[in-house]
Amino acid sequence: MRVVVAADNAGVELKNAVRDLLRDDERVSEVTDLGVADAEDDRAYPVLGLAAAETIARGEADRGVLVCGTGIGVAISANKVPGVRATVAHDSYSAERSVKSNNCQVITFGARVIGPELAKKIVAEWIGHTFDPDSASAGKVAHITEYEQAHVAC
Numbered sequence: 389m390r391v392v393v394a395a396d397n398a399g400v401e402l403k404n405a406v407r408d409l410l411r412d413d414e415r416v417s418e419v420t421d422l423g424v425a426d427a428e429d430d431r432a433y434p435v436l437g438l439a440a441a442e443t444i445a446r447g448e449a450d451r452g453v454l455v456c457g458t459g460i461g462v463a464i465s466a467n468k469v470p471g472v473r474a475t476v477a478h479d480s481y482s483a484e485r486s487v488k489s490n491n492c493q494v495i496t497f498g499a500r501v502i503g504p505e506l507a508k509k510i511v512a513e514w515i516g517h518t519f520d521p522d523s524a525s526a527g528k529v530a531h532i533t534e535y536e537q538a539h540v541a542c
């Protein structure tokens with residue numbers, strides 16, 4: 389699995405902790421870190437969120453982990469990229485269902501909301517979840533995709 393990670397300067401430390409966890413996970417073949425690298429880099433969360441989501445939309449990554457102060461801004465940004473579904477998930481069940489019910493490729497965290505150990509635990513579980521295209525959830529996700537394709541300008 390190829391994972392892209394990104395954060396604004398509010399989330400850089402948590403992003404780095406999750407990035408390092410992913411790099412040590414044998415289920416992950418590649419981790420692309422789009423930054424920010426440190427707290428001095430003031431690129432705003434939309435820049436990072438959109439760049440990460442576009443990486444997935446281009447087929448260059450399978451999943452994404454995005455971090456900002458709340459996780460909300462990067463999620464909103466990533467969801468603007470056609471074909472990408474992102475959500476904040478600060479608990480194990482939401483993270484699981486974000487994949488199994490919603491086929492989300494992206495999970496986001498708020499560094500001002502969740503601590504690193506819980507975030508890392510959630511990510512370690514999240515990596516193992518997969519979407520079943522034959523599940524009852526698939527038709528609901530297809531409805532979202534059909535709307536997007538009919539209404540969202542590329």
Ligand SMILES: O=C[C@H](O)[C@H](O)COP(=O)(O)O
Pocket residue numbers: 396398399433456457458459460461462
């Ligand atoms: O969703 C936005 C993020 O929490 C970001 O890190 C902080 O944004 P703000 O500086 O506009 O509050």
